[in-house]
Amino acid sequence: MNTPASSTAAGAPPWRGAANAPTTVPGSASSSRALEVPGVETYSQEWICALLRSTLPFQTLPEELLHAVARLARVRSYAAGQVIYRRGEEADDIHIVASGRVRHELLAPGQERLERTMHSGDVFGWAAVLEAPRQRLAETTALERTEVLQIDGEQLLQVIERDPAAGSVVMSRFAAMITREFSAPASVAARVRHLNGRSAGPAGVPTGWALTMYRLAQWLKSPRPYLMVTGFGILLTLWYLTVEVWKLPRFADMPGLTVVVKEMFSQDPTYGLSVYTPEYYQHIWASVRRVGIAFVLATALGVPLGLFLGWSKTFREYVFPVFETLRPIPILAWVPLAILMFSGTESPVIFLTFLASFYATALNTMLGVESIDESYSRAAYCLGASKWQVFREVIVPGAMPFIFTGLQISIGVAWFSLVAGEMVSGEFGLGYVINTSYTMVRYPTIIIGMVTLGLVGYVTSAMVRVAGDWLMQWRVRELTMGGR
Amino acid sequence: MAAVMETTPARAVSGRTAAAQGAIRIEDVVKVYDPGGAAVMAVDHCSLDIAAGEICMIVGPSGCGKTTLLNAIAGFHSITSGRIWLDDQLLCGPEKPLADPGSDRVVVFQNGALFPWKTNLDNVAFGPMMQGRMSRKEVYEKARGMMADAGLSGMEHNYPGELSSGLRRRVEIVRALMNDPKVLLFDEPYRALDSLTKSVMHEALLEIYYRNKVTIFFITHDLEEAVFLGHKLVIMTSRPCRPKKVIEVDIAHPRDYGVLTSSRFRQIMDETSEVVHEEARKSFAAGEKEG
C-alpha cells in the first residue's frame, strides 16, 4: 500500500513540475516534522488552486484570492506511521491532504472520540483558524507515505481580509465544515475567528444553498449521474427501436417515441393536446384541484382522528373496529356506491380520492402515535405536564415524522384513486384524457397523459416532503448529523 | 418471607435536616405482573430507607426488577402491596397503588428523553413552563443560568439530535433540576456511554449534586460507578428483587477521581463485588433479558 519513496519511479504524480522529489527523514517517528520541501515549484499552482477549490471552505473564493492563498501553501511529506501533530500542540497551520491517507482522531470537549481517515482534498488542522488559545484538538498520523499542504493561519487571514465579504464566507464555511463534517459541538465552531469584528460562527453558517451546491459538485464527480442517464437512454432507445425501427408486430399499434415527443411539443398537435394547448393545462388543473380538495379534507379529518385513536385507549376500542372492518374493501370497489351516494360528476370522484387518502393518513398517524417512545410522555408527566399538555407538546410533535410519511403515502394513494375515478366517471382531468384518448384512438395522447401524470404526481409528493422537512427542522438536522 | 434489611434512620446528610425534603421510605413493597395469566413477581417485599439529600445507588443484575421500583416511585407503575413514602406524604399504598407522577421526583431515563423536536433551551424550560407558576421571562432566564452553570452555554438553540449523548444527559439533568425536585431518579443513564465519557459525566453529576443537594436514587449495574458516586449502596438480588446487602460508603464528599485509587475504595469494592457477582450469575443462569 505504500507508495514508492522516489518520485522517479513509474507512476509519479503528474503534478510534479521539477525533478527534485521531497525527501523524508526516515524512521524518526518520535520527531515531529519532516524536512521542509523547497517549495511550491514542485507543485503547479494550477494543481494547488484546483485542490483548494475542491474543498468546502475555499470553494467560493474569487480567483485572485484563491491564487494568493495557494501561494501561501507549503508542502510537507510524512512517512507511513509518522505523527503529523498531537493533541494539545500549538495550532499554526491548516492542513490539506495532497496525496496519501491520514488518520484523524478528534476529541472535542464533552464529545466522544471521533476517528476519520482523510484522503486527498480533505481539510484538517482547522484549529489554526480558531480564536486564541489555539491548541490541536486531534491527533493525526500518516497511514502511508503522505504529502500535506500547510497554510499558516495568520497569513491566511491577512490574505482573505482583503475581500471582507468573500473572507467571511470562508470563515463561515470553516465553521460549517467543523460542525457538519467533524461533528464537533457548536461551542467549538463558535470559536472560529472573526474577520474585522464580523461573526463567523454558526449564525453565519451557510445552510441550504451553498451546501447543496457543494454536494451537487460531489455528485457530478461520481459515476452516478452518467449511469442514470445511460439507464434512461437504454429504455428510450429500446422504445424507439421496437416501435419505429424494427417495427415489431406486438408493438404495431404503439405510438413511437418520436411521434409522442413531436406531438407533445408541437404548436398545433394532431390530436389536440400538447404543452402549447390550453386544454392541456385545464386537464392538469382539473385533476390537481380534485386531489387538492380530497387531500386537504383527508388530512384535516384523518390526522386528528389518528391522533385520538393512538392516544386514547377507550376511543380506539370503540372506533377502530369499525374502521378496520371497512378497510379491506378496496377503495375502487366504492365507485358505483359513490356514484349513487353523491350527485354530479365531481363529488363521487373527490369522495373516492378522499376516502383512500383518509384511510392512509389516519392509519399512519395512529401508528405514529403508537411508535412514540413512552419515555417521552413519562418524562413530560414527571416534569409536571397535564394530560392535555402531554398530548400537545409530546404526542403531536412526536408523531409528526410518521404523519408526514403517511401524507406522502396518502398523496400517492390519492392519485391512484383519482385516476381510476376519472376513468370511470368524470369530465376533464388526466385520467379522463387517457381513457378518451384510447376510445378515440388518439394513442400518442395516452402517453402524453401518462407522462404528465407521473410528473405531476412526483411534484405533489415532493411538495409534501419539502413541507415536512421545513416543519421539522430538528429532524433534518438530526439526520444530517448521522442521527446521533 | 419479608426480608427487612436494617434500615438507617432518616439522618442528616451534609447539612440537610431530616425534616427537610427528599427522604424516601419504601415499606415492604411487592410488585406482581400478570402478563396473560402467568403471575411474575418483580419485587419481593422490598424495604428501604433513603435519607434526604443522600445518593443511594441501586446495584443489581439485569432484569431483576430495580427499574420497576424506580417506576413505582415515579408513578409509572402501580404496586401490588406495601407503601412508599416521600417525606411525610404517601406516594402509593394499598388504597392508591399508582402514585401520581410529579415534578418533585423527576426521572432521567436510560436512553435519554429530551424532546428531539424542541431546542435544548426549550427542553430545559419545559417543566416550569408547563406548570405555569413563573412568567416566561423568569423561566428562560433561570434556564439560561442553569445551562451556563452546567457548562452548556452556547448550545441553547441546538436540537438534542445535534449533541453527543454525554452532553444530552447533562441537558436532561438540568431540565430535571429546573423544577427544584426533592428527588432525582436515574435509570442507568450512563449505560450506553463509553468509559471515558462516563468518568466526565460522573464528575459533572457530583458537581451538580454539590450545588443542589437533591436526593438521588440511581440505578446502575456498574459497581465502580456505584461506589464512586454513592453515599449508600444497595445490592439487589436477582429477580424478584429485594435488598440483599446495604453498604455505607464512608469516603468523604466532595470526591474526585483520585478516590478511585484510594485504599478504602478498593476495600469496599472487594466487599461488594463477590455479592454482586453471585447475583449476576444467578440472573444469567435464569436467562434474564435486560430491563
Added chain:
Amino acid sequence: MQAAVFSRASLQLPMPSQATRRAVVSILLFIVFWEAGSRSKEWLGTALPWIGMVPAPSAVLQVWGGLLTDPGYWQSWYLSLMRVLMGFTAAMLVGIPLGLLMAVSRVFNDMWFPSFEVLRPIPPLAWVPASIIFWPTQELSIGFVTFLGAFFAVVINVVGGAKSIDTRFFHAARAMGASQWDIFRRVVLPATLPSIVVGSSVGMGITWNVVVAAEMISGGGSSGSGGGLGFFIWNSYVGGSYEQIVVGMISIGIAGYACSEALRRLGGLATPWLRKR
C-alpha cells in the same frame, strides 16, 4: 361452602375482554345507524343525503342469501381471485430479485433506480389503455396492470429493507470467512425477508384495487374473459340492483382480507425470529 366454590369454578366462563365487548358494541351501533339511515326516506319523509342512497343492510343480506346459490356469483369470486394471485405472484417473482439486485449492486442501482422512480408515480390504472393496445388478450392486459401495481410496491420495500441491513452483519460474516454468495444467501436474504413481507402486503392491497378497477373498466368482455367481482359490482349498478353492489363490495372485502391473512401467516412462517420477540 365447598359446594359453592366447586360450582363457581366449574361454571366460570371466560368473560370476553373489554376491548372485544366495545368492538362488538360499536359495530352493532354502526349497523343500526346504517339501517336507520338507509331507511330514512320511510321514517323521516325525505332521504338523508349520502346515507339515504345506500341500500339497507337488511335488504343486502336478503339479496346475498339468494346469491349464495347462484353459480355466476361464485364464478366471479374465482375469476377475481385468479387474477389477483397471478398478478401478485408475477410481481413477487420479478420484483424480489430485481430489488435485491438493486440493493446489492451499486452500478445496477445507479443505472436503473432512477428510471424506476420516474415510472413509479404513474398510477397503474393509467397504464390500462396502453396495456390493452399492447397485449393481445384482455386477460393479459388486466394481468399486466395488476402486475405493475404490486411490482413497484414490492421493489421499493425490498430495496429499502436491504439498504437498511446493519453493516455489522456483513463484517461478522466476512470475519467468519463467508464468500460473496454466502453473504447474499445467509445475510442479505434473511435480513430482507421482513421487508419483503411488508412489501407483499402492500402489494396485495394494491393488487385487489387494480383488479377490481380493471374489471370495472374493461367491462364484461367477450368470449369468456372479463367478469369477476369488479365487473359484478359495476354490472349491478348499471342493471339497477343496488343491493348487489353492496354484496359485491363486502365479498371483495372478505376475499381481500383472506388473502392478506394468508400472506401474514406465510410471512410469519418465513420469519419465525420476529414472532418470538
